[in-house]
Amino acid sequence: MKTLTKIIATSAAVVALFFTTNVNAQSRKLGIGVNVGAGTNDAYGLAIGGDLRYQFDVDKQLSIPVTAGYTHLVGKDIDGTNLKFSDYGYIPVKVGAKYFFDTTGSGLYGLAEVGAGFGITPSNAGTGFIYSPAIGYSWSNGIDLSAKYEGNTAKPDFAVNPQGWFGIRLAYGFSL
Numbered sequence: 001m002k003t004l005t006k007i008i009a010t011s012a013a014v015v016a017l018f019f020t021t022n023v024n025a026q027s028r029k030l031g032i033g034v035n036v037g038a039g040t041n042d043a044y045g046l047a048i049g050g051d052l053r054y055q056f057d058v059d060k061q062l063s064i065p066v067t068a069g070y071t072h073l074v075g076k077d078i079d080g081t082n083l084k085f086s087d088y089g090y091i092p093v094k095v096g097a098k099y100f101f102d103t104t105g106s107g108l109y110g111l112a113e114v115g116a117g118f119g120i121t122p123s124n125a126g127t128g129f130i131y132s133p134a135i136g137y138s139w140s141n142g143i144d145l146s147a148k149y150e151g152n153t154a155k156p157d158f159a160v161n162p163q164g165w166f167g168i169r170l171a172y173g174f175s176l
Contacts, residue, residue, distance in 0.1 A: 026175045029055040029063075031144060035071065037167015040149075043085040044073035047150075047165035055098065055173070060105040063098040067113060070120075071150070073165065088163065089121040090152065092130050106140045119150045128154025134169070144171040 031053040038052055039045055051069025058064060075085035096113030100106065111134040119125020129152070135145025151164040 013163040026056045029057065029173045030176055031055065031171045031173035032160075033144070033169045033171030035069075035070075035148075035167055035169045037148075037165040039073055039076075040164040040166060042078065043076060044088065044163065044165070045076050047167055048072055051092070051169075053171065053173070057105065060103055061100045064102075065096050065098050065111070065113065067094045067095075067096075067115075071117075071165075084104075086122045088092065088119070088125060088154075090117040090119045090125060090128075090151070090154065092098050092117045092132075092152075094130055095134060096132070100138070106138045108135075108137055109147075110135055111146065117154055126154050128152045128163070134137065136169070138173070142173045144173055145169070146171075 021129045021145050033053060035047070035049045035051065036046040039047055049069055049071035051067050053065050053067040055066075056064045066085045069092060070088055073088040075087045077084045084092075084124040092115060094113035094115030096111060098109055098111045100109045103106065111132075113130075113134075115130045117128045119127060130150065132148055134146045134148035136144060138144045147166075147170045148169055149164060149166050154163060
């Protein structure tokens with residue numbers, strides 16, 4: 001699985017490089033976001049993190065985002081047992097497609113991203129494949145709010161595979 005994850009991460013970097021060199025005439029945006037959510041299995045509760053998103057606007061309705069940040073999942077104690085899951089921290093690096101349903105380039109949108117999650121804690125966290133669909137709303141003043149799911153195939157400690165969380169992302173974006 002590690003080889004597949006490296007191939008996907010490398011592919012994402014190549015796609016990002018392609019768009020940086022070929023979309024110079026189009027607009028680019030940088031967004032800073034905060035993510036908060038809840039784990040989707042018995043191993044993790046709170047999910048919290050932050051990210052930077054560099055977005056290439058192909059046209060008014062289609063954008064190519066490249067996102068990187070840090071996500072921390074808080075481990076749970078399993079009631080009635082001596083089992084405590086360790087906290088899990090990872091760096092997600094993703095590339096995707098963002099489609100605005102309005103021709104103005106703001107308003108309601110759908111987003112799909114894929115990439116790699118590089119485990120930081122615990123020490124045996126490893127690297128996993130990341131997939132993240134979202135639906136959101138972007139205002140013309142730069143505020144962006146979305147509901148998202150982020151799945152990660154990494155298997156730290158003895159946790160349930162795959163890891164995942166549902167949550168919200170609140171961000172502010174500005175043009176470069």
